[in-house]
Amino acid sequence: MIRKSSLRVLALGTLFYLSSATQTWAVEPFTLRDIRVEGLQRVEPGTVFASLPFRVGEQYSDDKGTAAIRSLFGLGLFSDVRLQVEGGVLVVIVEERPSVADVSFSGIKEFDEETIRRALRDVGLTDGRPYDKVLVDRAEQELKRQYLSRSMYAASVVTTVTPVERNRVNISFTVTEGDVAKIGEIRVVGNQAFSDSTLRDLFELNTGGWMSWYTKSDRYSRAKLNADLESLRSYYLSRGFIDFRIDSTQVAIDPGKEQLSLIINVTEGNRFVVSGVRLEGQYLDKEDAFKSLVTIKPGEAYNAESVAATVRAFNDYYAAFGYAFSQVDAVPEINRTSNEVNLVLRGQPSRRVYVRRIQVEGNNRTRDEVIRREFRQFESAWYDGDRIRLSRDRVDRLGFFTEVSVDTQPVVGTPDQVDLVINVVERPTGNLSIGAGYSQADKLSFLASIKQENVFGTGNYLGLDVNTSEYNRQLVLSTTDPYFTQDGISRTLDIYHKSTRPYDAQGGDYEIATPGVGIRFGVPFSEVDTVYFGLGAERVKVKEGNELPVAYLDQGGTYIPATIGWTRDARDSALVPTRGRLQRFNTEIGVGGDRKYTKLNYQFQQYVSLSPRYTLAFNAELGWGKGMGNHDFPVLRNFYGGGLGSVRGFEQGTLGPQSDVIGSDTGERVSIGGAKKVVLNTEFIAPFPGAGNDRTLRWFGFFDVGNIYGENEKVDASTLRASVGVGLSWISPIGPLRFAYARPVRKFDGDQIQKFQFQIGTSF
Template sequence: MKPFASSLRGLKLSAIATSLLMALPAWAVDPFTLKDIRVEGLQRVEPGTVFASLPFRIGDQYTDDKGSSAIRALFGLGLFSDVRLQINGDVLVVIVEERPSVADVSFTGIKEFDAEVLKKALREVGLAEGRPFDKALADRAEQELKRQYINRSMYAAQVVTTVTPGERNRVNLNFNVVEGEVAKIKDIRIVGNQAFSESTLRDLFDLDTGGWMSWYTKADRYSRAKLNADLETLRSYYLARGYLEFKVESTQVAISPDKQDMSVTINISEGNRFVVSSVALEGEYLGKEQEFKSLVSIRAGEAYNAEDVARTVKAFTDYFGAFGYAFAQVEAAPLIDRVNNRVAFALRAQPSRRVYVRRINVEGNNRTRDEIIRREFRQFESAWYDSDRIRLSRDRIDRLGFFTEVGIDTEPVPGTNDQVDLTVTVAEKPTGNLSIGAGYSQADKLSLIASIKQENVFGSGNYLGLDLNTSSYNRQFVLSTTNPYFTQDGVSRTFDLYYKTTRPYDAQGGDYEIATPGVGVRFGVPFTETDTVFFGVGAERVKVKEGDQLPEAYRDQGGTYLPATIGWARDNRDSALVPTEGRLQRLNSEFGLGGDRRYAKLTYQFQQYLPITRQYTFAFNTELGVGKGLGGKTFPVLRNFYGGGLGSVRGFEQGTLGPTSAVIGSTTGETVNIGGARNIVFNAEFIAPFPGAGNDRTLRWFAFVDAGNVYGESESVDFSKMRSSVGVGLSWISPVGPLRFALANPVRKFSGDRIQKFQFQIGTSF
C-alpha cells in the first residue's frame, strides 16, 4: 500500500505543476481593449448575473489584475463550482461550471419533529429547495439536524445524508435519521450547601429526575437553557435570604456511554449570611430626598435581600423618570464588613439630563393596526418623558389581551442629548376562542353549550361573539359586538341581538315553549384608568306558548320588557387566565322601568387571589344578588337568579337550586326549578401545582369548598337552607386551550336536590 500511495502523491504533484505551467501564459497577457465578452456553461443562472459581477465592460482595458478580481467576484456569488477565463484575441470567454441546485429535501425516520420544522431549521443555514448545493452545505445541515435533536435531549440521534443527482444539474437530498432514545436526567446533585437541605434546593428547579407526569412536563429532559434558569432561581433564593456572596462555582453535566442517562452536579459556595447595618443616600436627588427615602425597601437590621435592593433601585429610577430623567443612574453600592457579617448600602444617584419623547414606534403587530396600540398610550410624542405614563401605557396595551408579550424600549436620538424614541414591541397571539361546556344528568341527558368569540376582528380591536346553547330544553342564540373606542375618549359601545327558548324538562310529552327575542345596547365609560361604569338599554318581547307541563309561575310572564342597566367594574388581577394575586369586583344593576314589567335587580361579585408561596394560591369568590318587583308587582320569574353547577355550587345540577313551581295539569304534584330573586354564593379554592408537574402554572389542581342557595322574593335568607359541597378539580391550559374538571361531593343537601358530582368545561383557541 505504501508504494502505491507514494506513486499517487507523485502523480498529483506532477498534475498540479503541469496545470500551473499551462496557466502562466494565460495570465501573462499584455493589457488590451475588450471588444467582446462571452459566457459559456450557464444552465439556470442568467447571463446578466455574470456580467453584473465583472469589474469591466466591453470597451474597457483588460489586465491580469482585473481578471483575478473577476474570478474572485464570480466565486463570491456562491453559484459556481469552477470559473475559468480564456482570451481569444480581443475577446474574453468566461467559462463557468454551475453548482447543482437543490430540487427536493426529504426526511426518513423522523418522529420527534414535523418535517416542516426541520426544513425551516435547514433554511436558516442556507439549505432549501432551489438554492445552490455543495458538500459543505450538506455537512452544516447534518450538524443543524443533530443540534435540533440535542435540544430535545436526544443525544444518540444519527443523521446520514444521501445526495441523488437529477435532471438539469439538480440534486435530491434525503436525510435518514435514526433518532434513538431520549436521554433523561437520572441524578441532580448540589454540593456545598450548608444552610438549606439539598431536597429544598432541588424543589426550586424545573429540571428533575422524572416522575409519573414526566410525559407531560418533560422536566427530566436536560436543557442548557432550563439549567441556566434553574441556577438563576437558586441564586435568587440565596440572595433573598442574606447570602450576599453566594456563587455557583461550577456545573458538570455527564452523559452515559450509551447516551441515555445524564447526571448534573452543581457546586456552590454559600458564603456568610449578612445583615444590613445602614442605608444612606448619596448624590443628586432633585431636592426630593424625603420622597426618595420613602421608596427605600432595604431595611437596616434585617437580612440582606437582593430583591429589596433591586426593588429600591427600580423605584428610584422610575421616580426620576416621572420627572423626565430617562437616563438617571442609580447604584446601590455595598460596604461589606466580613468580620461582623454586616453590609451598609450607599444609594448613589445621578439624574443625568431631562429628555422628551420625539417619536413612538410600533413593531411586531402583523395583524393589529397601529392605531389600536397607539390609542392606549398615555405618554405622548413631543412631551416630557414620564416613566409612570409609559408604564401605564404598557399595562393598558397588555390588558387588551391581543399579545403574549409587550415591551417598550427607550432609545436616544442620535445627534441630540434631550430626545428619545420609544419602540413598542408586541408579539401577537390568537384572539379567537371556541368554548364548549357539557353536563350529564338523568333528566337533561347530555347538554352542550358552545361559543365562538373574536376579540380583535380583522385587527380592529373590536369584539365579535356568538353564543349557542344546544340543550333540548334551554336553547339560545346570542350575537354580540363591541367597539371599545366608540368615542376617542375610550367610551365603548356594545350591541346584543339574541333569541332564547325554554322548553319543559319533563320527558312525558310537555310541549310548552317560552320564546324571548331581544336587542340591547350598552356603553362603557372609563372614569379612571382602572374603573369603568357601564350603562345601557334593551328591549325584548317574551312569548309564552302554553302547553302541557307549563309551570304555573310562567303563565303570566309574557309581555314587553324594557330593561335599563348600569354597572361598575374594577380588575387588577395579575392574569385573567391563571391569576395568582389581585382582585376583581363587579357591580351590576338592572331596572325595568317601562313595558309591562317594573322591577329592580342588583348583583355584586368579589374575587380575591392571595399568593401563599410561589407555588400555592388561595382564592375566594363571593356573589350576591337581589331582585325586587316595583309598583306593587312581583319580581319577574324570567329575571330570576339560578344556582348550582360550575360557577355556583358545584356538585348540584346546573340551575337546580332554589324555589320550584308546580306544573299546570300535573296529577303527580310535579314541580320544576324556576330560580329565585335572591342569590348567595361563596367559593374558596386552594390552588397548587399538579403532582409531578413541577412549577408548571398551566397544569394545576385545586381543592374547593362551595356554599350557596337561591331564595324567592318573599323568602327570608335562611343560611340553614344553604347547600354546600367540597371537592377537587383540575385546571389545565392544554395545547388546545383551557380545560377544567370538577369532582364534588355535596355535604349539605336536602331531599329533592338534583346531584351531579362530575362537571367539566372545555375551551380551545384558534
C-alpha cells in the same frame, strides 16, 4: 468536519483559478470581437455576461481575465471556470455545480417534517439550490442540533447524496433517533445552610415523576438549567448569603446516552445581617418619602431582591418628578468580622427633562391614534414615570399586541428633553372558529363565531356568535367602539335571538324565545374603575309544550331593562390569578314594557398569594330581585345555583324554588331559580403533583356554601347547602378546563346530587 470540507473546496477553487489564470497570462491585451460561453445547462447566459468585467468592443487584459474568474466563482454556481482566447474571441468555459433535485428524510418521528425542512432552509439547503458539500455538512449538524434540543443525544444522522439526470443530486437524511436522555440525578455539592431537597424544589428540571410525560421536566435543556441556576442564586442572595457563588456545573451522560447527571458545585459563604440603612445624595428634600420606600429593615438578613426593589422604587419616584436619568447605587459596607452589612443608598436625580415627542413604531395595522389615546404622558410636558408606566399598561390591555415597550431617548444637543418611542408587536386580532363543545349541563353543542377585535385598525370590536346547545341556543351580533367619545366613553350595540330550555326540562318540547336589542355605554371614572349604563328591549315568547313549568305560563311579553354596573379588576391575571381583587356590581331595572322589577348582583373575588406556588382564593356572589308596583319578580330573570361556578356537588341549576310542570301525572317538579342568591366559595390552589411550577395545570381543594331563595323567602343560614371536594384546573389548547369532584356535607331531601362535574371556561 465542516472546516475540512471548506478547506478542500478552497484548495480546488485555487487550483482552478491558477490553472485558468496560467492560460491567460500569455495573452497580450486586445480588443474583444465576441464573447462565447460554453458548458451551461441550467444557468442563464445573462447571469454569466452580467458577472464579466468587460464587454464586446472593450480592451481585454490578463488582469480583467483574473477578475472575471474571481467573479464567476463568487456566484457559487460553478465548480470549474476557464478562459480561452481564439483570435479576437474570448471563450468562457464553465462546469456547473450539480443542483439539489430533492431533499428527503426517513426515520424521523420526533419532529414534523415541515419543521425540519424549515430548519434546513435556514442554513441554506433546499430544493433547487446548487449542491454544496459544506451546506450538506451544515444541514446534518443542524439536524443533530434539533435532536439535542429534545435531549435525544443518541440520535445519529447518515447523509446520502445520489446523482440523477441533468447534473442534479438527491440528498437523503436517514435518522436513527434512539431514546430520550432523561435526568437521572441532580446533586448540589457544598450546601450546608439548606438541604438538598429544598434546593432541588427550586428547579424546573427534575429527575421525573408520573407527570413528566406532560411537563417534560426530566429532559435536559441548557436554557432551563440556566434559569434554575439563577433561581438558586436568587434564593441564597435573598437570604443573606452575599458571597454565594456557583463554582461549576457538570453535565455527564452515560455511555448509552440515555441518562444525564447534573452536579452543581456551590460555595455558600457566611450569612450577613443588615445593621443599618443610610441615604446619601440628593433626594429633592423628600428624604422621608424616599425612606418609606425602603423595604429592608435592620436586623433582617441581607436580601438582594429587596435591595433591587428599593433601587427601582427610588428611580421610579425620581421619574415621577421628571428626572428620567436618575442614578441610585446600593453600596453594601460589609463587616466580615461581625457578618453585618450597612447598606448605603446613594441617589442623584441628574436633570429634569421634558418629553419633546412621542413616536409609535411597529403598528403596521393599528392606527397611531388607537395607541396614542391610551397615553397619559403628553408631549411638551414634564417627564412623568408614573404616567408613562400607566400608559404602557393601558396600551398592553388593549389586547392587540404581544409586546409593548417604551424607550426613552435623549435629544442630542438638548439635555433637558427626551423622546419616547412606543414599540409594539402586533398579533392577529381576527378569529374565525367552528367547533363543538360538551358540558354536563348543555350536552353536545355546535359553536361558530367570527370576531375581529381591531376592525380596520380602529380598535373597534365586531363579533358574530352562534350557539346550538341543547338548552341554550343563541345568535348574537355585537359591536363595541371603545372611544365613542374622545373622553374614552365606550359604546356597545347588541342584536340577538336567544332560545332557552331550562336545564331540568328533560324531554320537554317547550321553548322560550327572546329576540332583543341593547345598547350599553362604559364611562371610565378613574384609571381602574368603569361604570356601565345600558338600555335594552326584548320580546319574550313562551311556546307551551310538554313539561312546561307552571311558573313560566304568564312570563311572556315585552321587557325593557335598564342596567347600571361597575367593575374594578385588580387581579394579576384573568386566566391564572394568584393575587389581587375583582369586584363587579350590576343593577338591572325593568323601566318599561310588561314587567317592572329591580335586580341587583354583586361579586367579590380575592386572591392571596401564600407563596410563589400556593394561592388562597375567596369568591362571594350575592343576588337580590324584587318586583315593582303590583308585579312579581319575573321568573325569567331568576338567579340559578348549583354546579360549577356555584355550589359544586349539586346538579347544575337545581338549587332553590321548584315549580309543577304541565301534563305531569307523577307530581314532577323542576327547579326554576329564585330572586335571591347567596354563594360563598373558598379554594386552596397548588401546582399539580409532578407538574413542577407549571401554572397552567393546577389542582385545588374547595369548600362551597350557598343557596337560591324565592322573592318572598327569607335568607336562612340553616338552609344553606355546603360541599367540599377537590378539582383540577387546566389551561388547555381549547380553553380553560375545570374538573371537580365534590361531596355534599349539608344537603336536604329532594336535592339532586352530582359529585363529578366538568366544564370549559368556568371560574369557581
